[in-house]
Amino acid sequence: xxxxLVNHRVADYDSWRPEFDGAMEAExxxxxxxxxxxxxQDDPNxxxxxxxxxxxxxxxxxxxxxxxxxxxGRAGVDAASVQIDYLDEVASxxx
Numbered sequence: 001x002x003x004x005l006v007n008h009r010v011a012d013y014d015s016w017r018p019e020f021d022g023a024m025e026a027e028x029x030x031x032x033x034x035x036x037x038x039x040x041q042d043d044p045n046x047x048x049x050x051x052x053x054x055x056x057x058x059x060x061x062x063x064x065x066x067x068x069x070x071x072x073g074r075a076g077v078d079a080a081s082v083q084i085d086y087l088d089e090v091a092s093x094x095x
Contacts, residue, residue: 011076
């Protein structure tokens, strides 16, 4: 399992969110097993999307898909702010 963190700024969260939700319904996002959206408390246009995939290859297939870049552009994502990290889970727990 691969977890991808997509950290970025958007022009306006309220405009971004419907575009994001629409993308999650598109066939080209079928490789995503689960996702979570986090929004900055101090900056509501700071967004972190956490996604899980079966493999890094599946994650990279989505990240490199031109449809993703087009959707991000329509949604008002600041392309210069996008940071993508690929992570493996090494431990989990609850408190």
